[in-house]
Each structure stands twice: as structure tokens, then as C-alpha cells.
Amino acid sequence: MESLAIITSGGDAPGMNAAIRAIVLSCHAKGIKCIGFYHGYNGLIEDECLTLTPEMVRPILQYGGTILKSARCPQMHTDDGVKNVAKTLKRHKVDSLVVIGGDGSFRGMMALQSYWSGRLIGVPATIDNDLACTDSTIGFSTAVSTATHAIDKIRDTANAFERVFIVEVMGRHSGHIAFNVGLATAAESILSFENCPSSSLEQVKLSLIEQIQTQQKNNHTSFVIVLAENLWPGGAQGLKQTLNDTANIESAVCVLGYIQRGGSPCPEDRILATELGIEAVEAAYSESGVMIGKEQGKLIRRCIIAATEQKKPVDQAIHSVYQTLT
Template sequence: MIKKVAVLTSGGDAPGMNAAIRSVVLAAHHYKLQTIGFYSGYNGLIEDSSTPLTPASVNGIIHRGGTILKSARCPAMHTEQGLKLAAATLEKEEVDALIVIGGDGSFNGLLALNQHWTGRIIGIPGTIDNDIDGTDFTIGFSTAVNTGIEAIDKIRDTAEAFERIFIVELMGRRSGHITFNVGIACAAEQILSFENFSQDDEQEKLSHLAKEISRAQQNRHASYIIVIAENLWRGGATELARQLKETANIDCTACILGYIQRGGSPVAKDRILATKMGVAAVQELIAGNDKVMIGERNNQLLTVPLAVAVLHKEKVSENLVSAQENILALTAQ
């Protein structure tokens, strides 16, 4: 029987994490369970840094970005000693179940911890990258996309005014979800992501881009936006801009959006998704489920084995990629 639930946020922060924390705490309170929060991800477990969580603790946080429990990477969780220290803290605090809000690295840490601790574990997918298998969306993705759209819409204004070429680099680690969704929503002339580009083809793509940009300039195309996924082009957007100048005498301005995509107030979709997932996580624990992640498919909540959620098999929709490549992108005639 579960009496005490712990929750922590781990890895990169994502808008909506606070909404998920709030939901977990309110659901646990409804079912008369005690809740404790650990600070700074798994570091809080290793250092035994925690705080009791009550409905009053989570009042007024649903609209806030970031996470009230803080987050961090934790190299110690990759060691046997670190895992044992984390397990010892959970035993000392008499925790029956641990809910982790984070991405695949956080879930792998959760599975590793479970080798040293017998309590129940559940994951809630919180990452802007949307790179978790078994769920259509992760908490924070929709807000990150909206943030990217707002930024590029403003960049477009300047690009139009000065008839400039911008290369905008978007986050996503090694996932193209943000890049493709933002690129299509902003009518980017070119989208470069993991689904349509290989580093082996850099020179060919460089030549193709130069040809496309030159054709657009000849046709008095006032602005030209290229969106590119981080970790895709060797050297990133800045290096691509340098190469276009060096090989084709094309002036481009590189713009790296960076951490702006991880901050800000979560949009309604992320607040609602986080709230649903938080309640579901507590309910699954009460039902006796273990080693699963809460996901959502076609607006229906479901559970996914944690070992499956971290496989990285799901990519950007082929229909989206095909539409961009074959219909929406500017192509040389």
C-alpha cells in the first residue's frame, strides 16, 4: 500500500513542469497520500535535499515556466555509488513511489535506480524535444514550438525589410520535431533536419542551398529563412553561414535561438497535458502499476513501459517531411 510519493524534475527544464508537479501533489492529496519533492533532479536524492509538498506549496504555479523543484544533470547517477546513495535516501525518507518528470536520460536513471530500490517508479514525459516514444506529445513541446514561431516571425520582419537571408538554429538535441513544426508554421524557405539531411551530404546540400538562394534573389524574393536543427550541421548555423559566404559569396545572418525555447509561461496545451498526466501518474501508482511512463495517443492517456519510452524509434511524421520536401520548399527550376 502506498502512503508516500516523491516527485522530482530532471534534465532540461520544460514549460509545464510546474503544472505537472501541481497535478501530482493535488492528486496525491485527494487520495490521502503524503508528497515530498526532491530538489535539483537526482542530485536531491543523492544529497537528501527535499521539501514536503502540499496543495499550498503548489498554489499559483501552473502558469510559471521552469520548475519550483529546480533541475540539473547528475553525473553521479551513472555510478554505482550514486545510485546506492539515491536509493538510501528514498529508504530513509520512507518513500513508497517515485515520479520523475523529464526526458529519456531521466527515465534511464529511473530504471537504473530501480535496480537498487524496490519502490514503484513512474515517468512523466517533460522535454521540449518531443523525442520520447509512446506519446504524441511531451510536456513543453507545444510551448517551445510557439516560442520558436514568435521569434522567427519577428526575424522575418527584419529579413523582409532588409531583403536578408537568415539561418535560424532551433533546439531539439537530435530530434527534428521542433525544427519541422516551427519551420512549416513560419513558412521557412528551407528546413534542414535529421529526417531530410545527412552530414555525408553536406557539400551537395551546400551547393543546393546556394542555387536556391540565388534563384530567390533573382526573383526579388524579399526574405529567405532557413531553419536548421541543432547538432545537425558541423559547426551549426554559424558555420553554414560562413560556408555559403566562402563558396557562393552569399551573405547570411546566423541566429541561434537557444535556451529561449525552454523558458516562458506554458501554453494551454502544455498546462492541460501536464495536469492530465500528473493525475494519471498517481492513479496508476494506486492501481499497482510500475516501471511505466504516462503517455497520450490520439487524446487518450495510456501507459508505456519505461524501457520502451527511451528507444528513440519515433521520428517526425513522414507526411510532414514529404509535404515540406515535395511541395512547400522553394526548389530550383
């Protein structure tokens, strides 16, 4: 292998820079040229790149965001877009392409396999942690930490006012963030896809109202609901309205939003990104169409199709802990 390219693609996640650093240093140690393309697949289409050196990546381990920028790339849904990516890779004589991103980015890899014969390696980075074949994705731990500390602050006000708060957290269509943050902040209620199937929202509403009213009868205290985004019709505001309309329960809303994507990665994400990055270069010698993951403490390589086809469920143990304590 003489030349390896990297992109960061899709939603950014804390630790992407740490993965870039590990890949660049690893390539350097092995005498492989390392090219970074900007803006995800867009940079491959428009041939926007630079050669990455150890000096460039030395200081970036601790920074959020990505020095290679990221972007969605609608052109990857067209044959022409994919062909242009392949052309750029050939022009630069790239042997292997490492894609740091989530499942959308990995689907781009699969499309590219038809037009490019180089080796394709995926490194899972998304705060949502919804990819199979890895216990944790890069950025998840930091997002949980950021949301947890935010809710710690909200709890101060909730306690001072003995008030109901609805806090909406990210996670797209999975509840990894919601459940972990909910447990870490002693949320009185966690509402997520896993325990609130859309068919049961009416039921969920009633039991939530009962839970709030029971608690308010027993003692003055705060009540924090951690709500997964995309779950409730109308989001956090919709739920607030529902509580008010149905049971005259007042509540305050906080949508944590983009703060969950940024910030200096926590040690877990720095180390995970470093391990996955090194292993990606290792794998790029001999494999293609694989995602690097870490399961039960061991680095693994899994077919990219397996990693994207199924969503990783929220740990059953987390569910039962939540049920025990509420």
C-alpha cells in the same frame, strides 16, 4: 500507497510546474503524502526535500521553470550514486517515485530499479519531443510557440532587408522543433537530421544554394533557413561561412538558444502536464517502470525501456507538407 516522491530532472521544460501541481493535488485528494526532492537526482542523493502541499502548488500552473529545481546528475552513472538515491527513498518510506524529465532521467529510473523496490513512474517532459510512446512531451508545444514568435520578428527584418537568415533552433538530435517551427513560420528551408543525413551535407549545400539563387533572381524577398542544432559542422556560423565561401551568399545568423526552454507554458502543455500528472499518481498504485504518455488522444502507460530505446521520428506528413510548399 502512503507516500509519493517527485523530482524534475534534466533540461527544464515549460509545464513541469503544471505536472508537479497536478500530482500534488491528486495526492492530496487521495490522502497520499507528497514529497518533492530538489535538483533532480541530486536532491535524492543529498536528501534535500520538502513536503508539498496544495497551497504551495496552487499558483504555479502558469509558471515556467520548476519549483523543485532541476539538474543533471553525473553520480547516477555510478553504483554508489544510485544506491544513495535508494537509501534516501527508503529512509523517507517512499512508495512511489515520479520522475518528470527526458530520456536521460528515465535511464536513471532504470538504474534505480536494481536497488529499490518501490514503484517508478516517468512523466515525459522535454522541449525536444524525442521520446517515443507519446505524441507530445511536456514543453514541446511551448518551445515551438516561442521559436515561432521569435522568427516572426526576425522575418520583419529579413523582409525589410531582403536578406538570408539562418535561425538555429533547439532539439538536440531530433528535428521536431525544426520542422514544426519551419512550417509555422513559412521557412524557405528546413535543415534537420531527418532530411539532411550527415552523408549528404555536400548535396544539401548545393541544392540550398541553388534554391537561394533562384529565389533571388526571381524577386526581392527574404529567405529564412531553420537549422536544427548539432546538425551542421560549426552550427549556424558554420553554415553562414559555407554559404559565403561557396557561393558568395551573405546571410545573418540568429541562435535562439535558451529562450526556447522557458516562459509560461502554452495551454496545450498546461493541459497535457495536468493529465499526465494525474495519470502518474493513478499508475503509481499498481505499476512500475512505466512512462505515462498520450497517444491519439488517449492516456497510455508504456514500459520505460520502450520509451527510451527508440526515438520518435518526425511525422512523415510534416515532411511532405514541407516538400509541397517549397
